[in-house]
Amino acid sequence: DAGVIQSPRHEVTEMGQEVTLRCKPISGHDYLFWYRQTMMRGLELLIYFNNNVPIDDSGMPEDRFSAKMPNASFSTLKIQPSEPRDSAVYFCASSLAGGRGEQFFGPGTRLTVL
Amino acid sequence: SQQGEEDPQALSIQEGENATMNCSYKTSINNLQWYRQNSGRGLVHLILIRSNEREKHSGRLRVTLDTSKKSSSLLITASRAADTASYFCATDFTGGGNKLTFGTGTQLKVEL
Numbered sequence: 001d002a003g004v005i006q007s008p009r010h011e012v013t014e015m016g017q018e019v020t021l022r023c024k025p026i027s028g029h030d031y032l033f034w035y036r037q038t039m040m041r042g043l044e045l046l047i048y049f050n051n052n053v054p055i056d057d058s059g060m061p062e063d064r065f066s067a068k069m070p071n072a073s074f075s076t077l078k079i080q081p082s083e084p085r086d087s088a089v090y091f092c093a094s095s096l097a098g099g100r101g102e103q104f105f106g107p108g109t110r111l112t113v114l
Numbered sequence: 115s116q117q118g119e120e121d122p123q124a125l126s127i128q129e130g131e132n133a134t135m136n137c138s139y140k141t142s143i144n145n146l147q148w149y150r151q152n153s154g155r156g157l158v159h160l161i162l163i164r165s166n167e168r169e170k171h172s173g174r175l176r177v178t179l180d181t182s183k184k185s186s187s188l189l190i191t192a193s194r195a196a197d198t199a200s201y202f203c204a205t206d207f208t209g210g211g212n213k214l215t216f217g218t219g220t221q222l223k224v225e226l
Contacts, residue, residue: 035216055211093157098206
């Protein structure tokens with residue numbers, strides 16, 4: 001298995017632009033998580049899905065952020081409009097058992113908003 | 115915040131020495147996990163210990179859990195330069211909704 005795949009690996013954009021991050025989880029995994037990592041705030045859970053359904057989006061910072069999982073093999077995290085404070089590394093992770101078991105992380109997308 | 119706190123924040127040792135990292139948390143848990151993150155990479159799962167377990171081993175790793183003190187420790191024995199990374203504990207809190215809350219991490223540097 002190729003593991004969790006994220007694209008793009010790096011994204012540089014200007015304030016106000018729309019940004020879409022993509023994730024392909026490991027086949028067969030029922031849970032998908034989106035995290036954001038910054039020096040100041042560490043690793044934060046933004047939202048997670050179980051069987052393509054959003055279960056907990058309490059970590060989504062504001063309405064500018066949205067996430068979808070149209071099928072078991074694809075998820076997107078969209079920021080519209082983007083702001084400089086959104087600059088961070090965004091990770092996608094998948095698992096068979098949510099928090100009850102091991103999570104497999106993708107390589108991350110490093111987002112820079114100018 | 116239910117975030118776990120790791121101690122120390124940074125640790126520098128010589129190759130061959132043992133490295134010990136600690137994690138404290140605030141509420142009861144179902145399990146606690148340790149992850150490693152190499153610079154510029156995603157996190158990699160190391161070990162999971164359940165709330166009814168006290169100690170677990172995996173290769174050069176030893177994890178202990180003390181639920182009465184709400185703390186865990188990760189011991190890496192005979193460290194190698196390749197162990198240089200950040201180490202995070204993550205907790206699945208009881209009633210927390212089947213998700214993990216990650217700690218602040220310990221940066222370990224193993225020098226030759």
